Amino acid sequence: MRGQNRESLAAALPWIGPVLILIFGIVVFPAAYMIYNSTRRISQAGTNVEGVGFANFGVVLSDPNLPRILINTVVWVVVVVTMTVILSMALANFLNKPFPGRTLVRMAVVVPWAASVVMTTTVFYYGLDRNYGIMNAFLVDIGLLDAPYGFTANAATALGAAIVVGVFVSIPFTTYTLLAGLQAVPGDILEAAKMDGAGKVRTYFLVILPQLRGALAVAVLINVINVFNNLPILRIMTGSIPGYGADTLMTYIFKVLQFDRRLDLASALSVVNFAIVIVIVAAYVKIVKPMKED
Numbered sequence: 001m002r003g004q005n006r007e008s009l010a011a012a013l014p015w016i017g018p019v020l021i022l023i024f025g026i027v028v029f030p031a032a033y034m035i036y037n038s039t040r041r042i043s044q045a046g047t048n049v050e051g052v053g054f055a056n057f058g059v060v061l062s063d064p065n066l067p068r069i070l071i072n073t074v075v076w077v078v079v080v081v082t083m084t085v086i087l088s089m090a091l092a093n094f095l096n097k098p099f100p101g102r103t104l105v106r107m108a109v110v111v112p113w114a115a116s117v118v119m120t121t122t123v124f125y126y127g128l129d130r131n132y133g134i135m136n137a138f139l140v141d142i143g144l145l146d147a148p149y150g151f152t153a154n155a156a157t158a159l160g161a162a163i164v165v166g167v168f169v170s171i172p173f174t175t176y177t178l179l180a181g182l183q184a185v186p187g188d189i190l191e192a193a194k195m196d197g198a199g200k201v202r203t204y205f206l207v208i209l210p211q212l213r214g215a216l217a218v219a220v221l222i223n224v225i226n227v228f229n230n231l232p233i234l235r236i237m238t239g240s241i242p243g244y245g246a247d248t249l250m251t252y253i254f255k256v257l258q259f260d261r262r263l264d265l266a267s268a269l270s271v272v273n274f275a276i277v278i279v280i281v282a283a284y285v286k287i288v289k290p291m292k293e294d
Contacts, residue, residue: 031274037267044261056268065244065252072159073228073248080166081223085216087167088174095175096182113172121236124165128152152237155245162237162246166227174219181215182208217288221281228277249273 038056041049060066095106112120127135130150139145151157185208198206231250238246247255253273257266 034267034270034274037264038271040264042262042264052264056264057272060265060268060272065247069244069247069249069252072246076159076163076166076234076248077224077227079163080170080227081220083163083167084170084174084223085220088171088178088219091171091175092178092182095179109172109175111172112169117169117232118236120169121165121233124161124168125152125236128161152240155238155241158238158241159234159246162234165233165237166230169233170223170227174223177215177219177222178212181212184215185211221284221288224280224284225277228280229273249276 039051039053041052041056043049091109095102095109124135127133128151130136130148130153133148136145136148136151140148149157151161189207189211190203194203229250231254234246234248234251235254238251244252244255249269250273253266253269256262256269
């Protein structure tokens with residue numbers, strides 16, 4: 001039996017070997033090197049001075065700014081993912097129905113996903129500018145604002161603007177994932193529900209929604225990981241805010257690395273960030289079981 005397993009592994013190795021090398025090169029090795037750097041004292045010039053054990057973790061975990069940063073991170077992830085799923089559910093249901101021009105609308109939904117995140121965020125950033133932003137002018141013209149407002153000038157509104165952009169660029173993937181799930185719902189189940197006298201609301205919540213469990217679970221999981229680790233949107237929208245009032249873990253790591261030039265502390269923060277993501281994913285998979293067959 002063992003001999004057969006070894007033969008099977010040898011036969012599969014030419015096919016899975018490149019993938020394993022790629023995973024080791026872009027995931028395992030960088031992660032291991034990051035963990036190694038987190039236990040060293042590295043000068044601002046990049047010189048590896050000495051090993052310090054877990055001292056770097058003590059420094060970053062005792063930072064008085066960390067609680068606010070963690071709260072911002074939770075708000076950022078929860079609000080973006082929740083709004084994305086709700087809006088994508090509505091949009092997917094709309095796109096699943098026949099109507100003139102449906103193909104063009106479906107193609108238009110892909111545009112925010114196909115465009116560069118940096119480009120999209122930059123458009124929003126300058127569109128919200130107090131002095132010449134077209135979005136600011138529009139809000140004044142329709143009466144929502146009495147005068148142009150500096151959305152990216154303070155922590156709360158800058159983070160709120162970043163959330164809007166985060167939802168905007170996350171909707172296409174989530175919508176198409178849920179749309180695929182809707183189109184996979186067996187027609188005979190819907191017909192049976194109709195024959196049993198179930199209305200549209202009951203059919204959706206008792207028949208269609210359970211069928212979407214797998215697609216919805218995967219969409220939420222991917223969104224949580226992507227939003228948690230997102231840097232470009234927050235860096236552009238909140239980058240002009242002094243201090244750490246609008247920072248999440250990712251932007252905080254960026255500031256520690258770019259401005260303080262502390263590779264060791266940035267590595268320790270990255271390990272903390274990585275550990276949090278692993279715990280969230282493990283808990284989610286354990287509780288939701290996204291791959292479980294109904």
